[in-house]
Amino acid sequence: MDNDLVDSDCTDTDFIELDHVEKVFDVRKKTGFLRRERRQVRAVDGISFTVARGEMVGYIGPNGAGKSTTIKMLTGILTPSGGRLRVAGIDPSRERTRLAHRIGVVFGQRTTLWWDLPLIDSYKLMHRMYRIPDARYRENLDRCVELLELGELLDVPVRQLSLGQRMRGDIAAALLHDPEVLYLDEPTIGLDVISKAKVRGFLRELNAERGTTVLLTTHDLQDIEQLCSRVMVIDHGRLMYDGALAGLHEVGESERTLVVDLERETAPIDAAPARVVKVEGPRQWLAFPAGESAAALVARIAAEYPLVDLSVREPDIEAVIAKMYAGTGTGSGQAEKAAS
Amino acid sequence: MVDGLRAYRLIGAMWIRSTMAYRASFAMTTIANFAVTGLDFVAILLMFSRIDVLGGWPLPEVAFLYGLSCVAFGLADLAIGSMERLGQRVRDGTLDTLLVRPAPVLAQVAADRFALRRLGRITQGALVLGYALGTVDIAWTPLKVLLMPVIVLSGAGIFCAVFVAGAAFQFVAQDASEVQNAFTYGGTTMLQYPPTVFGKELVRGVTFLLPLSFVNWLPAAYLLGRPVPLGLPRWVAFVSPLVAVACCALSGLAWRAGLRSYRSTGS
């Protein structure tokens, strides 16, 4: 691919580059039988950030915050209304097909695989459509098949695959042409624990070995925790936070919950900074700051109380973000670049 | 262009393999396609069981019009007929998955749901055309013989342009996909009957505004030695390819505008 040589204005540190990118939609709303009101909605309202080659970034925010609009602009599906946007030095909306060779996209809820055909047929199509050299295709396919455990699924029609199997199949389909960036939209939504672990393990390895840049949107904080060194929070079309996950917890004062099952009913557990928020017979719920180590806390409780079983619940993203706003007042921009 | 054709071929082949997963259903829908599209000719036969000429045209000549219209439309329908479902793809957001592929979207949408069952319409039209050619009274010259395939391909091109323009319109009005039926299915139905049947205004409209009459009315008038509709000169019979190219170019522009509006407004 000679593309890699031409784009001299793209360095490794600003591999993905957004400079005051905006996206304004005209929305027509029905106000009466025939009357319609036109209204402008700023889905993305002046977002700027850069992503270096090889970074793994989580892109989170409530529904309708502007996450998928941003992804659609980054992949060339939508054209920005304002600002400057470059991916690998390419303006996505202008050179959509040229960019397509260099990016991989996985839409969590929408499979791009061929429903009635065996999985392998979809890969053969990718092979030819992206003009992947034979040796390269074989190598990439073998690797994906091995790491994503697709071996026995290749000859199964896609309609017979489970959701988790299909997601793994989709991820492989997005990677056969060696994309430099991989966009994932809710890659673990609806998957069981084992499938989630497989997908996450694979992405980690992909990033470590190939240096593939990964940008993912998710509702699952564990995805971020286990994969991303950096997280961006977007709401109302604006970047509210850009930094490490730990920093987000600090800003959002988020708490994890430790659910403890004891042998018998006891007085509420005393283990500051954790505090008991609920007691139900021998089961107690303790909230503790997300930044604290759960292991240390568990060790202390196990030493002092008759512990039978326990589990840790992660804070959900909506709660973290909601708290973040409560903590920062208007929230606009204050939290930007908090850590990092 | 080359990329587009290649993508079209690849995706079309995938759809053929997909339909072959349900062979029985494929056989049944192909037969149904043949029969449903043949109904119009049955209606014409029923009419001619009561009359000898319609609008001054006898059965073989009407069959000639019918065959040309059906085969031309059938070819366009086979090639890109699924574009009428574009609105659906815009509505459910699956168009996005096509936009991240390294191939022209038009080619991908055109090949979408490529269905060989549409050969049913072409077969049916070709049979009627064969019957017409066997019974109709044409003084064949080399030029006229040469004109035949040109007419059919030009007609297919004109209908393709209508399909593309219709799809472009669906970027703007996703729910109004039925509007294009009036021009595609309505168009081919109208062309099955002699131009003398219709009001002059209508004939003018489908000659100068939406040039459907170049699909068969004008060339057939020349071949059959009939007066050319609207008193046009005889050489208009040879203009069909140019009209087809112009229509395709215009609808290509409409498609671009439609896609641009999608990419600037989103779903």
Next chain:
Amino acid sequence: MGSGRLYAAVAMGGFRRYATYRAATAAGVFTNTVFGLILVYTYLALWDQKPHLGGYDQAQAVTYVWLGQALLSTLAIGGSGVEVELMERIRTGDIAIDLYRPADLQLWWLAADLGRALFQLLGRGVIPFAFGALVFPVALPRDWGSWAAFTVAVLLGMAVSFGIRYLVALLTFWLMDGTGMTHMTMLAGFFCSGMVLPLNVFPGALGDVVRDLPWSALLQKPADVLLGEADPWSTFAFQGAWAVALLVAGRMVQSVATRRVVVQGG
């Protein structure tokens, strides 16, 4: 007691669901009008050649065309009524949920289809018909009695149409892939209802047969009532007989089919 209200509510729901697609309705009106235009010109040429063909004069033939366009989607002559959804529910197995509803399956879908038909009549049928009546010479009765009789005939046509489509939809229990069936129903619907050509123009024995099939209750019979070409009471009897026969057959097939579902456990 409340069951009448229940089905009225279901019918109202059917009406509203179709009413939400305004753009689609407008598009349908346009398409029906264009097809009406094309047909009117061919019929005018046909009746020009052979006046009083099938007992109609030219104005009656023109009226027949626009009636056809008005009733095409109302009576779902080519399919595409609620049976599409019913087939989908059978295919996906969701039908099992419907069986637990405290309502009769057939009446439920009949009510929903009547609601749909009523909307299609008002939303899609009236405008093309009015256009045709204003632009072309038509033969419309001036007495209220004929219009009332026509209304009854259309209502009976709705019942017959539903009866046919319900039976076909139930076949999905055995066939699973309904595409082929749908196409066949469309074929029969268009040809045998008189949509392609009035049935009274059909020659000889073919004409005799199609005029007695249930599909003729959809378009040909109501049209003949409105055009004063048929006696209303014997028309009602014909339509009613087919409606009852089809609905009873539907019930029987339904009970066999649902027993299958119960046995299979959904």
